Amino acid sequence: MAGLTDGPGGDRATVRLGFTGTARLLAASLRLCWSAAPGVLLAQVLLTALAGVWGWAAALLTRAIVDRLTAAPAAPDASLTLLAVGLGVIGVAVGAEAAVSRYLDAALERALRVVVTTRLYEAVNRLAGLARLEQPQFQDRIQLAMNAGRAGPGQIVSGGFGIVQGILTFGGFVGSLLTVAPVMVAVVCAAVVPTLWVETALARRRAAMMWRISQAERREVFYTTLLSSLEAAKELRLFRLGDFFAGRLLRELTQINREQRAVDRRAFAGHVTLAVLGSVIAAGGLVWAIRLAGQGRLTAGDVTLFIAAVAGTQAALTATVARSGLVQQALLLFDHYRAVVSEPADLPVRGQPLPCPPLRVGLELRDVWFRYAEDQPWILRGVTLTIPAGGSVALVGLNGAGKSTLVKLLCRFYDPVRGSVHWDGVDLRDLDPGELRDRLGVVFQDFMSYDLTAAENIGVGDVTRIDDPAAIEHAARLAGCHDPISRLPRGYDTFLSRLFFADPAEPESGTALSGGQWQRVAVARALLRARRDLLILDEPSSGLDAEAEYTLHASLRDLRQGRTSVLISHRLSTVRDADHIVVLESGTVVEHGRHADLMAAGGRYATLFGLQARGYRDTVGDDGGAPSPVGELAW
């Protein structure tokens, strides 16, 4: 990236683009606009060429009219009428030009929004892992990229046209001013230097400020979303957090305002100084021209042309320089868009990845060490583990032991820092991540609840089957959510959301599910991919009632027969029939084996199992109820 190397909080007050950086970004903006709306771009070129000549053509016509009137006031001839009509035509053209220009700008921005949004999210989706998305700086950049990408190229290109138009106008006025007062040309041109300097400095400051406040703006969005979020509403009301988060929101807004005010103040001071300078030059010039006219060295038409030319030259120069400042600012921000769309792959992928065939032998972790960042603690410390094809492995361990992290490595959301993970002996790094994931069915601990219909919520597990009601119903039956879904007002077509209208004609057509029902839907989503090679279930039943949990695990047990699966559960009764139980502690495998062997060994697993069982027995002792097959306490 050319300019913005400092992240938010960086202490550089301004940022710079070099000449090559500017040229590169200009070319990229033009290419983007051309690909989004070539016709609009051509129309803008035409408009620019025409608009550049109106101003000074009008000034020349005005001088001719005034000179004719003062030379022969009593006898206006046909040519005078023609001049007046010409002036009128220019007036109409100038009036129409602003509206046409606004229309074209809006058309370009709409077209750009589609192209930019598509490219930006294609680039984000290309990131195969999670690490980049976990970086706050990258999130800031995405936000700026979205804003800058949508409006930026349009601003750059129409600003660029505006600059060309300004130069044409300026050239015309300078030409006409040269005929009257060549000295004034030099004075007016000299006045442009401070304008250019002020606008350029302001553009840099503003772009740097926008980068600095991007985190505060994201936090502002977070707090505003939180304050009106249905999900958060319960806690916010119960813990009376509304004012607390509103206070935090206010703090972010205050910080944003403070930063913006500082730049606005500088802009104000700069613009006032420039305006005074411009007025002094114009007034001085006018006094001088009137004195020359008094001496008979200038005609009345000359003075009229002089007034129009000085005002026109100054206006064209100021507008051109101001536009170039805006273009520069848009270029600096557009750099974020460029940075996101050209973001390098986050996970190294071989030029020619190996195909990922069905699992025949098994998955193997070889001395895997992993931490989320260099400055963070090791989460997995030398894990060596085999998940044989067709076998069921259960991962157990205390909170934070590293079980879900291990699952993320199996999905190759991250690569091990040391060691490797192998699919039938092939390092996952040599496989295409997409192909690998096609072979997995996973229920994550923090699964998603989509604002879609019940059928779609299951169907997204395999979008190729999203329109296959029989497959969806089969998965729902296996996960034990067919009955609750059938009872919904529109069955599988019921919209599982209270946020959006499923059907504008029927605002009440959406509904909400209970936590356990959502969990079963998430399981059904993974089971829709049941023909995949590896089924990973990370706490699939934590929110289920005892009966549902028992039924689900019985169903999963059948499903896992002869299939490769990894089950993570804190309820040890649900893992006891796994082929292989692995106990993780602080990122290392401390025990492994079958339930009976581990119980006989009397180690960590046996202790934890005993603890759960004792907790349950104590409960039974208290109320005298009958034990349930899944009623043990969770860790």
Ligand SMILES: Nc1ncnc2c1ncn2[C@@H]1O[C@H](COP(=O)(O)OP(=O)(O)OP(=O)(O)O)[C@@H](O)[C@H]1O
């Ligand atoms: N994205 C992340 N970035 C940094 N640290 C993380 C991240 N995800 C997890 N961790 C840390 O890794 C450790 C292991 O987390 P992990 O989710 O793998 O544990 P777990 O065994 O699945 O725990 P639980 O039983 O509570 O689900 C925790 O200390 C957690 O703080």
